[in-house]
Amino acid sequence: MEKAETNVQDSRVDLNKISKKWQAEWENHHIFRAEEDSEKPKYYVLEMFPYPSASFLHMGHVRNYTIGDVFARFRRMQGYNVLYPMGYDSFGLPAENAAKKEGIHPRRYTENAIRKIMEYQKALGNSYDWSRVISTCEPDYYRWNQLFFLKMLERGLAYRKKAPVNWCPHCESVLANEEAEGGKCWRCGGPVVKKEMEQWFLKTTAYAQELLEGLEGLEWPEKIKKMQSDWIGRSEGVEINFKINGKNWPVFTTRLDTIFGVTFVVIAADHPKLLEICTPERRAEVQSFAEKCKRFISEEERALLEKEGVFTGAYA
Ligand SMILES: [Zn+2]
Structure with a gap:
């Protein structure tokens, strides 16, 4: 009896050991790197970047990134030169608040969170090209945002205008719609008022027709396309x-x-x-x-x- 049980143990597959071994092999041999100057047809797979406002991924991430990974692998097997990079959407209030709560600098908080999330993504076996990773809070990334912004400013596509915002008089802070649900400030619970404030706008309306035409060729669910066209909001009159x-x-x-x-x-x-x-x-x-x-x-x-x-x- 004792002997039989030991045998069962021995015959168990140690998945943890196997995945560690192969993930190390993949990483050492850069097998998911997109090739430059390849003869193969190109394919670009990009997922929404995770927010490092928490140092973990949840099941929604696993689902989302598994779909992308399966698709990237499928295209590689079909002979495409697949570019499948990863990045971290790392600016914003959630990261700032999380850092405050932990009492550390937002940069340190964000870097730790990114490192942790990367570990999870590697453990999941997602086939990213890890030589092409960006983080939106790094100057070598956001300098391009700044360049685009300046170009838009030059052409009158970025401008300042007064518009109503959600305002908490107690916190003296602008609130996003999600932070002002039910007319109450999420931070202090006080009443939220509408206030006129000068702020930046991008003139997306200048591209309304182009955006609508671009929607036509997309293989998206009709419901999503309708949401997009409502948001573009072109109206003839x-x-x-x-x-x-x-x-x-x-x-x-x-x-x-x-x-x-x-x-x-x-x-x-x-x-x-x-x-x-x-x-x-x-x-x-x-x-x-x-x-x-x-x-x-x-x-x-x-x-x-x-x-x-x-x-x-x-x-x-
Ligand atoms: Zn408040």
Whole structure:
């Protein structure tokens, strides 16, 4: 009996030992390196980079990166020269907060997290070309971001504009939508308000038509394509000037054919020129209504709201 059990033990395959051995072989012989000047057809496989805001991967990562790895290996077996690099999306609030919590410098926190994640990825056997790794917080990477930004600035594609943001007066900080859910600050729990702030914008609308055309050839699920085209947000229409209090007010419409049926024109409560359009008698009421609208409203809440408004006193 004793003997038989020992035999079972002996015949067990030590997967850990085997994978360590082969992973070392792969690494030492650089077998996943993309070749330069190869005769083979090229293929580029790129996954979304993990955020090193935690020093581990979760099951979602394993699923995602296994799919990419299987595909890269499949293409190699089909004779392609596959470029399959890896990188780390390492700037941002989550990493900063994690570093604060641990009481260490964000750089050290991030470098440790990247090292740890790499270990996991190697243990998973993902076939990355480890000679081509980037980290977005390294100057030799972000200098290219800076160059692109300067090019966009030169061409008027990057500009500053005032726009409403989620603001926590207590923390004196701008919050992302996810950090202001339910109108409460995720850090202090205090109420979040909308505040006008000057910030940077990239003029993606200049490329709307090109982006939409690019979508057509993609083999993506229709649902995702619809989301993308909504986000690109191209809308065909005309701008009509309405004369109000002796001034031209351009109004955009996609339905010029209905112009003769216009009974009223609406201006958004957060429009920067709202008070210019008001008559003196209506000003106080409009102002208090606009103030009320500054309260933070989530997208879900907005969808359920009844339309509300007040008269500005102006006639077109
Ligand atoms: Zn706060």
